Amino acid sequence: MKHIDLIKLLQENRETIDRAYKNEELVSVDDALLDATLFLKINKRYKLNKNYLNFADSILQRVDYSIIFGDYEKEYKQLVKLKRSYIESNQEYYKINIQKLIENLYEKFFNRDREIQVLIVRLESDRSLDIDILLAEANNTLEKIYELIDGNEKVGEFFRSDLRGLHGDIDELLQSISVDILKYIENIGKYIDQINSFIVQTKKRRELNVKVMQLSHRLLDEDSSSLDEYLRLHHETCYFTQLRSQKNRVQIFADDNDISKMNRKDLQEILDLVTVKRATKDSSIKEQSCEKLDIIDVDKIIEDIVKEKSEDIYLSIKYHGELSGYVGKHLVEEAFKVYLHIGTKDEVVFSKQFNEHGVKVAKWV
Amino acid sequence: MGIDEVFKVLSKGVMVSLNSQKYLDVAHFLMIDENFDELSTLLDKIGFKLNGQNGCFYISKKESMNEAELHSFLKNHKDVLVAVAILKQILPYIDRGNTLKQTEFTHQYIQKDDAGLAQKFEYIFETRDLKDVVEKFFDLLEKSYIIERKDRDNKDEYLVLSAIEYYLKIVERVV
Numbered sequence: 001m002k003h004i005d006l007i008k009l010l011q012e013n014r015e016t017i018d019r020a021y022k023n024e025e026l027v028s029v030d031d032a033l034l035d036a037t038l039f040l041k042i043n044k045r046y047k048l049n050k051n052y053l054n055f056a057d058s059i060l061q062r063v064d065y066s067i068i069f070g071d072y073e074k075e076y077k078q079l080v081k082l083k084r085s086y087i088e089s090n091q092e093y094y095k096i097n098i099q100k101l102i103e104n105l106y107e108k109f110f111n112r113d114r115e116i117q118v119l120i121v122r123l124e125s126d127r128s129l130d131i132d133i134l135l136a137e138a139n140n141t142l143e144k145i146y147e148l149i150d151g152n153e154k155v156g157e158f159f160r161s162d163l164r165g166l167h168g169d170i171d172e173l174l175q176s177i178s179v180d181i182l183k184y185i186e187n188i189g190k191y192i193d194q195i196n197s198f199i200v201q202t203k204k205r206r207e208l209n210v211k212v213m214q215l216s217h218r219l220l221d222e223d224s225s226s227l228d229e230y231l232r233l234h235h236e237t238c239y240f241t242q243l244r245s246q247k248n249r250v251q252i253f254a255d256d257n258d259i260s261k262m263n264r265k266d267l268q269e270i271l272d273l274v275t276v277k278r279a280t281k282d283s284s285i286k287e288q289s290c291e292k293l294d295i296i297d298v299d300k301i302i303e304d305i306v307k308e309k310s311e312d313i314y315l316s317i318k319y320h321g322e323l324s325g326y327v328g329k330h331l332v333e334e335a336f337k338v339y340l341h342i343g344t345k346d347e348v349v350f351s352k353q354f355n356e357h358g359v360k361v362a363k364w365v
Numbered sequence: 366m367g368i369d370e371v372f373k374v375l376s377k378g379v380m381v382s383l384n385s386q387k388y389l390d391v392a393h394f395l396m397i398d399e400n401f402d403e404l405s406t407l408l409d410k411i412g413f414k415l416n417g418q419n420g421c422f423y424i425s426k427k428e429s430m431n432e433a434e435l436h437s438f439l440k441n442h443k444d445v446l447v448a449v450a451i452l453k454q455i456l457p458y459i460d461r462g463n464t465l466k467q468t469e470f471t472h473q474y475i476q477k478d479d480a481g482l483a484q485k486f487e488y489i490f491e492t493r494d495l496k497d498v499v500e501k502f503f504d505l506l507e508k509s510y511i512i513e514r515k516d517r518d519n520k521d522e523y524l525v526l527s528a529i530e531y532y533l534k535i536v537e538r539v540v
Contacts, residue, residue: 251378254438255416255425259535262435267538270443271450 001036009036020048021056058111063118065137069144071151075105076158086166095167102163102170105155106177109184116145116191124198131206135199142195145188152185296322298338305342305364312355313348313362314339332357366390368404375415375424380510382526383420384462387513395422419534420461420527442532444489445509448502449532451482461530465512465523471499 001009010017013033020026020039026046033039039046057063079101086094123138159174159181215227254262301320310316317323318335326334336359342348343362353361374391375381381388381395395401395417405415412427430438439446452459455473459465474482475495487493490501503523506512511532512523 250376250413250424252413252425253378253380253416253423253531254430254435254535255414256418256534258425258430258435258438259538261429262439262535262538264538266436266439267446267535270439270446271536 006036009033009038013038017048017052020046021053058115061114061118063115063122065119065122065140067115067119067144069112069115069148071147072105072108072155073151075101075108076151076155079105079158079163083163083166095170098163098166098170099173102159102173102177106181109152109155109181112148113184113187116141116187120191120194120198123195131202131209135202135206138195138199138202142192142199145191145195149188152188156181156185296334296338298341301338302342302345302364309364311361311363313342313364314355314357314359317342318357366394368394368400368407371395371400371404372407375422379423380528380531381422382461382510382528384524385510385513385526386524392422419530421531423531442509444505445511446532446536447485447489448505448509449511449529450536451485451502452506453533453536454482459525459529461525461527463525464515465525467499467503467521467523470502471495474499 009032013030016026016029016033017038020029026039027044029039029046034041034046038049038052040049041047079098082094082098082101085091086098119141123134123141126134129137159178163174164171218224219227301317301322304320305313305316308316314335317338318331323331323334323338339359339362343350347364348362349365351361351363355361371391371394374388379388379391381391383392383396385392395404395415401415401417408415408424409427414425414427416423416425426434452465452470455470455477456465483493486498486502489505490498492498492501503512507514507523509528509532510526511529512525514520515522515524
């Protein structure tokens, strides 16, 4: 079968092959697939050839934890042999085989580097596995990578010194891949650091999970003392605490909508004892009233009292012209006010008698 | 003044009045429509709302407050609501932009000679001493961003800020 026929066969049976790749159980397949050894019959079931699976996984960058990186020992030994044969015979055949082996090894380096990268991404993003199994897989991967270190160094050194100078073509090939090979060798150290850090983080996560689990059990048993204590002690930095947290808290006000929902009764309770009246802008207007301003000239009254040599000051005041404007009760009140005022003067002498108005009789002496 | 600084001020629970001298920069920043909209959009994304009515800016929740939150809000603002009610009772015509004098307030308070008021003051400030009461009363209003000193050296004169409208709106719901 030619390669082009193989491609055609794959194309014609692509759905069957895809179902088998997705681990579906197949009970019958086209004979042509069996003849091309793309499928094998195992215990009444048809399975895809492992070689095809490896090819597809490699191209699709799907790496399983069970991958075995292997070493370069076989290729290395073969190269040593070919080098010796080439030096002895100087035949082109050996030179070509050396070049092929170098290219194979380069491809191995390339694929391995990519596989490790994919494996690390898978480890870091895997959420389906139990955390203990994930840790075991990470340790396993780490061991596999450690095993690569010696092989890598050995081949790298062989490329750098032992194969140089054999032939210009070989030197040229080695030169073209030297930078990449060096990069792949250096990457190993980087990958080891990455997996180690992943293992440390995952272990921390496992410890945290254990603690959370313990706490949840305690809470279920209604023992929240340690959590209570922690929240009380760290209220300033924790978001959800028993005390008021100050961390990044946004203070809010009630907006118009909230204010409209406020219970009048609650507000009344708060504002109890305080009576508030809506301030109105209208001011009350007082009715204008005319006030009569009467001035009594007391000095004139005194002058007349002295002139007349009055026997009863109160009576003289009451009938004086200055009080002519008053009548009745007002006249009595005003006359008495003036009587009291004049009564403070030293010249006034009060007798023991009272006049018909019940006022003590007073004289000016 | 940038959006981060404005957020820092508002998120601390400051009610920024347009006539405030202390928060003049913040008010000016938010008066620009683009700035207001930008902060508004940002706050909306994290569940808050930027309010800018009645001459003041403040943050509220995007969703309405539930009963418990309303109750807690009233509990936390109880003293200041009572203080605004008292202020309005003693000086009925006091309004934003007015000058409020400690001396005048004290004089009017004495004139009122209201036992109920004295009792309420005692309840809030836990003292009956007139000087203490008045000082604490003004402190409370100042801390609630309702008034601010007109001059740092003048302890008597305060400017009434627009934020008073916000509290009056609540107080007047019971009138």
